Amino acid sequence: MNLRDLVYGLYARRVEGRLDHDQVPxxxxxxxxxxxxxxxxxxxxxxxxxxxxxxxxxxLLGWCSETDVEVVTLWLLSTDNFDRPxxxxxxxxxxxxxxxxxxxxxxxxxxxxxxxxDLLPARTQTVLKEAEEATADVRGIIVNVAVxxxxxxxxxxxxxxxxxxxxxxxxxxxxxxxxxxTDLISEHLxxxxxxxxxLVIRTSGEQRLSGFMLWQSAHSxxxxxxxxxxxxxxxxxxxxxxxxxxxxxxxxx
Numbered sequence: 001m002n003l004r005d006l007v008y009g010l011y012a013r014r015v016e017g018r019l020d021h022d023q024v025p026x027x028x029x030x031x032x033x034x035x036x037x038x039x040x041x042x043x044x045x046x047x048x049x050x051x052x053x054x055x056x057x058x059x060l061l062g063w064c065s066e067t068d069v070e071v072v073t074l075w076l077l078s079t080d081n082f083d084r085p086x087x088x089x090x091x092x093x094x095x096x097x098x099x100x101x102x103x104x105x106x107x108x109x110x111x112x113x114x115x116x117x118d119l120l121p122a123r124t125q126t127v128l129k130e131a132e133e134a135t136a137d138v139r140g141i142i143v144n145v146a147v148x149x150x151x152x153x154x155x156x157x158x159x160x161x162x163x164x165x166x167x168x169x170x171x172x173x174x175x176x177x178x179x180x181x182t183d184l185i186s187e188h189l190x191x192x193x194x195x196x197x198x199l200v201i202r203t204s205g206e207q208r209l210s211g212f213m214l215w216q217s218a219h220s221x222x223x224x225x226x227x228x229x230x231x232x233x234x235x236x237x238x239x240x241x242x243x244x245x246x247x248x249x250x251x252x253x
């Protein structure tokens with residue numbers, strides 16, 4: 001261990017020691033950004049960057065477990081990412097599939113897919129479904145894997161699901177218009193039954209949501225971190241939690 005690692009370790013323990021676990025967010029959303037730029041800066045390929053980013057996920061979940069986080073949503077593939085070149089997209093889907101399998105095999109996390117399955121290849125759909133089924137009884141952290149996810153698409157899917165449900169019941173449009181509410185729409189989101197994210201973290205220095213959990217993040221706190229996702233460290237995570245704990249959430253009041 002060199003001097004830099006020693007100093008970093010001491011600093012991380014200092015930040016962790018001052019963390020108030022009563023103020024830890026229960027649901028954290030993470031926009032895992034910067035894989036390709038990290039790879040470029042390191043002289044590697046985009047695929048190597050995506051693999052390095054995938055390898056970081058288990059570390060993050062371990063840190064979340066240590067700090068009593070209950071739900072984590074990981075944005076692994078957006079609907080916009082389908083526009084990427086096939087030479088990058090196909091290996092990326094393979095990396096995501098392996099990551100989901102490994103998370104399910106770990107035994108500590110309850111996996112749940114958020115996104116539009118129909119947009120994904122059949123093999124990816126199967127992996128996601130099997131991971132959900134295999135971890136359905138796990139009592140650990142709920143890990144939402146956002147694959148083929150877009151915030152606008154989620155809202156559109158929620159409204160479609162709501163309309164289909166009430167159509168099957170014979171509800172008229174006039175009757176539905178009388179009862180439709182934000183709570184009713186929330187019951188048809190991908191994350192129905194879960195708390196909304198308290199904190200959304202985005203790495204790589206970008207300061208925008210890019211469509212991530214548009215409905216659920218209405219009252220979320222945001223933390224933008226300069227570091228690229230594969231280089232995200234425990235101290236970066238702890239800083240985000242410390243920053244969150246120092247804020248006074250007013251919910252519009």
